[in-house]
Amino acid sequence: MTRLRSALWLPLFDGLADPMAVARLAAEAEEAGWDGVFVWDHLRWRAPVGHVADPWITLTAIATATERLRFGPMVTPLARRRPAKVAKETATLDRLSGGRLTLGVGLGSDRFAGELSATGEELDDRLRGEMLDESLEILTAAWSGRPVHHHGRHYTVDGVSFLPRPVQLPGVPVWAAGFPGKAKPMRRAARHDGFFPVNLEHPDQLADVVATLTDLRRQETTPYDVAVPLPPGTDPTPFAEAGATWWLAEFDPEEVSLDQVRGVIHDGPVDIAVEQIR
Template sequence: MTAPSQVAFRDLLAVWQEADAVPGIEHAWLYDHLLPIFGDPLGPTFEGWTLLSALAAATERLRLGVLVTSNRFRPPAVLAKIAATVDVVSDGRLDLGLGAGSRPDVPFARREYEAHGLPYWDSAEAVARLAETCTLLRRLWTAEEPFDVDGEYLQLTGAWCSPKPVQRPGPPLVIGGRAGRTLRVVAEHADVWNYPGGDVADASARGALLDRYCAEIGRDPAEITRSLVVGVDYDDPGRTRDHVAEARDAGFSHLVLSLPAPYPEKVVHRVEDEVLRM
């Protein structure tokens, strides 16, 4: 994972193309913020999906996505079209990361809503909208003719998505979050659950709650891959190795290695040698 903030495009491109040539790296991710949430508050931050499409066109093998897309930023039907476009550009390599939006543990992130004229719903409404979005995405990707929607929050007339994604019935949904309401949405809709952080003990506890919600709706929790972000410490690779091992032992098989910028030379090969091969 490379944060698309406080960094140059060419540096991001170099890391992704290097990762594309390293078989031990399976996927690559951006995040979804419109203003910096760290460093210089006036520094550069790229729009995630525009950047993702460019990186998709510049790579060949990696699965890729935005971890996770804010459901508050884009109308859901527009997001379905954007995702279908990126899936076509990447020849079916997109994993659609999606969340309710914002980070309550990063108050600095709130300013991007006012700065862009975006609504900031309370958490209950944000999660309810997330559930509606998940249903709509899959319907748009599979519908054979236009349809209308009269939902609690979404009202659409003649909804339609063409071209369809390369992947059928659509890109896997990677839903991020740890709150109980969000985990209920994960149980119903997600192919992958991403815990937003690196606290393995808390992630395991939230995973147990997710198992319970799956049982309540009759879904096998093993159908949902467990994902966790591991921050890479270039100065202490042993610490990163231990974190990776702890996460794997706890059942998290989808591990996202977060690479801080500035990136050392051949950073992906260095991570492979110092973290993944040890």
């Protein structure tokens, strides 16, 4: 048995668009016993949000302001990022933090701010899924330290070595996002280190997700994470009993403030025993 880990899940909007302010929050969270701080990855958001910070610069600030917290983007839409650049960024950030980075990945969406269409990115979900999977292949190969020879439909990396490697071996843990019950995201998540369910409504849904992941991973023996976002004040116990290993305190992106986050930090993390998924 282990315990349910507690983290903050922060939209980097308006009052939280200052990386130094978020780094100070992360340091306060670490001191208060929280296990992680994860951040949204967006270029913009719908009104009334006006200010949006870059996640990677903010994560660098978090890394230097803390010593123990796990952190990362939750989630980054890999289809709008170059995988070779992400390979270098993730390895460097993992080394800077002493091996504390978790990479959350997903398809991304044009729904909330039109950020994909506004910047000429791929809008077709199926193609972005292909790009996501191909990017993950490149990242896995890059983190090995060996030369990467990848010639795919969307990307080419021809004989490049990405050194130094991340501190974490064989590479940075990857949590894949997806809607519960959708086959492709579940299969993608099962190939990696964790699942981040989107729009989860009930613990029974999570129990079904965990059962599916356990079946897909029946040949695996390494520990596996399921991270569930829940509003502050929600009792995470039923979700822990259904198989969650992390709960992420989520905030309304259009109303979040430094004071609100600080209040949740001071309320403290939870202390719930869970059985680690394998």
